[in-house]
């Protein structure tokens with residue numbers, strides 16, 4: 322039916338948009354039954370996901386052969402640990418998460434989970450082992466409860482509520498007319514970026530995958546929302562192998578390792594304290610961010626005084 326109703330070029334357009342934005346691909350695949358560009362190997366086996374140790378080894382990648390994006394990147398995310406990727410805009414941070422989720426294949430090197438190359442396992446098993454909290458979550462035109470339960474359709478009402486509690490979104494839901502039964506999405510209540518992100522976190526809590534990819538929203542959030550999201554993320558990433566694609570430095574301070582990506586290579590790596598001592602790129606990104614925050618606060622004070 323879908324093939325008849327939607328011209329193929331539209332599907333192509335939608336698919337590119339989805340892939341580009343790292344929106345919730347699982348939902349959209351389900352909705353549109355779009356065939357992914359990357360296919361299962363003929364002898365693909367289900368991923369035997371244990372604790373979910375991730376390894377990128379000498380990864381080279383380009384969307385366009387004339388413009389390499391990753392030029393030999395190697396790092397590991399040990400099982401249960403959190404690694405954050407930071408770096409200038411366009412450095413290839415989100416690309417790393419796309420390679421782990423296998424929207425694309427590496428051109429050289431490998432990406433493995435518990436020792437298994439992501440190209441050799443079925444996409445279905447790979448994607449069920451990974452929870453993705455994308456920059457911008459797609460919401461269904463349905464109740465907010467349904468949107469959370471999507472993470473595990475068999476979940477009970479108590480489980481949905483518990484997930485919403487951990488994701489710091491239940492207080493917001495309780496104030497909606499109808500509570501968990503309130504309609505959201507294009508034809509219902511519009512949620513802010515921060516609220517949608519917390520719905521995505523609640524979904525992921527229900528799905529309970531061993532691996533988590535957090536692709537932080539680039540948009541600025543107010544301090545309280547940012548703190549709530551941070552609390553939710555800390556809770557959901559506890560004891561899970563987590564790759565954070567960080568656009569705001571405040572979220573990476575507690576990471577076990579921070580990788581600074583620049584011009585397709587790892588420029589610096591270490592904990593927050595290590596990198597601040599190095600007074601390199603990471604430290605200068607911090608001082609720039611601090612100056613920007615101070616300037617913003619100053620502006621706010623001036624406006625308030627007027």
Ligand code: ATP
Nearest residue numbers: 341384385390409410411412413414415416417568
């Ligand atoms: P930001 O912090 O701005 O989100 P990033 O470090 O996450 O940036 P990526 O999204 O990984 O950057 O993109 C790396 C580079 O690859 C960018 O220059 C981008 O323009 C380019 N790129 C991303 N997606 C595609 C695509 N589908 N086709 C061609 N080029 C792409």
